[in-house]
Amino acid sequence: MANFKAVVRGERKDGFMQVYIRVTHRRVHGYIKTDKMITKKELSKSKEIKDPFVLNWCSERILEFNDRLNKKDISRWTVAEVVEYLKTGEDDICFSDYARHHIDRMVDRYQLRTAQNYRQALGHMERFYGTNKIMFAQLTSTQITRWIQSLEHTHRAKEMYPVCMRQVFKAAVEEYNDYDNGNLRIKVNPWGKVKIPQSDRTVKKAISPEDCRLFFTAPLPDTRMVDPLPELGRDVAKMVLCLAGMNTVDIYELRKEDYRNGCICYKRAKTKKFRADDAYFEIRVEPIIQPLVEKYLAEADDPYLLNFHKRFTSSDSFNANVNNGIKQLCKSMGIPKERWYSAYTFRHTWGTVAQNDCGASIAEVAFGMNHSHGHTITRGYIKIDFTPAWELNAKVIDFIFFSTAKSKQGMARGVDEPADKLFRLSPKRMVYARAYFRGEVLSEVSDIGFGTVDEVIARLAGQLPDTIPTGCAVQFRIKDVDADREAVYERTKGKGF
Structure with missing residues (x-):
């Protein structure tokens, strides 16, 4: 058990001496500074404090310390741990201050984009609480749930912001709580009772090659600017598309040494901190965008490859202006506002065209877009041959810019999209259809004269045996032979037929 005693240490020039509470534990001394001051008049000959007020105040503090220990x-x-516990053990900690310290450490580790997300999350939480000094005691499950509910109108922040703040809370618990010694400064974890919603499902942003051809050949809207945003947006969009979906932040950050032997060699900013191979990638600069590289080439003494940093202060500013320019061009083309493109549209488009129209597998698309696709450790061991990605990129460019071939996009449909929205029948077309129950074909028809899917299903259902129990599902596989298109429908006996 620790022992305590009120003592003084040293004398100031003005004659006053600071009062301390000396802590003795395991024969080692530690000191807790108080706000009390005395002079030599309040000391006995043996250097003992005799001021009754100071002694009474210190006695109360010592009783409190003993009670806590x-x-x-x-x-x-x-003894240092005892002193630290007595000085701060019961004091509430400022969550806001700790979060800002946590974010600063992210910046020091060059996790700039992640730090920005955490900073935005903290700012939103502080606005909800109405203070920039949120204390840990204020983080109750009820209040956090109310804060999350205020984010329900957002698409992504309703999941991202709470996850960020939960990570800050977890880091604080690991730093402040000493479970070995039972010293818990953060005693309650409210996150166990908090349900964090999932962000909205990502909308497929890809456009068809036909739409790409229209976009890149559309006339630029009139402007008085020397460097109009629509022109910038169109040029950067073409760079993104023709560099295998390269992100704008990576284009902005390119250095002179990243461009060698006709290839751009870079580390993807978004994932280089988390991958064993540093997300390193090489993509060949195809002739179609060589003029754009030369157009935006930075000066010889500039460390950057392209001159975008001269015009924009950060990659975020660059991306925002590129998107603004793309939207201005979309507006001039008469595209509805809800369908306006962004720089990311052309990254999605590259992957979609590569898979749908150029015969690439999902793994090949992932490799070409510099995704990890589950082999980050292996990629850290071997020297990668990037030529398959170059060849695929050339195929995508040829399909979009140097052909009039129609895309296969649109033949696949989303889960929530009605099948008959894309699958139509005509009485003049040949239809071949089958009805399956538990994998067995129980009826089939091959004929013309069907105007709707329901007519085909009715014909097939009329041929089904009566032994199928009510409530069982039957699959109807219908093929438009002339159009070479097929759709599958499911109906339940007693409801659908």
Whole structure:
């Protein structure tokens, strides 16, 4: 058990001496500074404090210290740990201050984009609480749930912001709570009772090659600007598309040494901190965008490859202006506002065209877009041959810019999209249809004269045996032979037929 005594240490030039509470634990001394001051008149000949007020105040503090330590097993604590616990153990900690410190450490590790997300999340939480000094005691499950509910109108922030703040809370618990010694400064974790919603499902942003051809050949809207945003947006969109979906932040950050032997060699900013191969990638600059590289080439003494940093202060500013320019061009083309494109549209488009129209597998598309696709450790061991990605990129460029071939996009449909929205029948077309129950073909028809899917299903259902129990599902596979298109429908006996 620790022992306590009120003492003084040293004398100031003005004659006053600071009062301390000396802590003795395991024969080692520690000191807790108080706000009390005395002079030599309040000391006895043996240097003992005799001021009754100071002694009474210190006695009350010592009683409090003893009461708190009696609830702990401090047999293995050092005197420094005892002093630290007594000085701060019961004080509430400022969550806002700790979060800002946590974010600063992210910046020091060059996690700039992640730090920005955390900063935005903290700012939103502080606006909800109405203070920039949120304390840990204020983080109750009820209040956090109310804060999350205020984010329900957002698409992504309703999941991202709470996850960020939960990570800050977890880091604080690991830093402040000493479970070995039972010293818990953060005693309650409200996140166990909080349900964080999932962000909205990502909308497929890809456009068809036909729409790409229209976009890149559309006339630029009139402007008085020397460097109009629509022109910038169109040029950067073409760079993104023709560099295998390269992100704008990576285009902005390119250095002179990243461009060698006709290839751009870079580390993807979004994932280089988390991958064993540093997300390194090489993509060949195809002739179609060589003029754009030369158009935006930075000066010889500039460390950057392209001059975008001269015009924009950050990659975020660059991306925002590129998107603004793309939207201005979309508006001039008469595209509805809800369908306006962004720079990311052309990254999605590259992957979609590569898979749908150029015969690439999902793994090949992932490799070409510099996704990890589950082999980050292996990629860290071997020297990668990037030529398959170059060849695929050339195929995508040829299909979009140097052909009039129609895309296969639109033949696949989303889960929530009605099948008959894309699958139509005509009485003049040949239809071949089958009805399946538990994998067995129970009826089939091959004929013309069907105007709707329901007519085909009715014909097939009329041929089904009566032995199928009510409530069982039957699959109807219908093929438009002339159009070479097929759709599958499911109906339940007793409801659908």
